[in-house]
Amino acid sequence: MSTLTVPQEIAEPELTEEERQRRITAYYEREIQKGLDSGPPIPITPEFWDELNAEIKQAFHAKRRGESA
Numbered sequence: 854m855s856t857l858t859v860p861q862e863i864a865e866p867e868l869t870e871e872e873r874q875r876r877i878t879a880y881y882e883r884e885i886q887k888g889l890d891s892g893p894p895i896p897i898t899p900e901f902w903d904e905l906n907a908e909i910k911q912a913f914h915a916k917r918r919g920e921s922a
Contacts, residue, residue: 860880862880889895
């Protein structure tokens with residue numbers, strides 16, 4: 854089970870709901886921009902998903918065996 858982490862700037866309990874929503878929007882806008890700035894787009898094809906799935910399975914099994922992926 855994975856854990857959702859929330860940036861501290863959003864999790865502050867004293868924030869109003871309006872300020873929390875503003876910060877959440879700003880956070881996701883920054884994250885989206887980082888993705889856009891990360892390099893040229895790549896085609897997402899069935900082969901891409903097959904390769905990604907194989908890499909994830911390989912890393913998962915290596916971790917279970919105590920190896921570095």
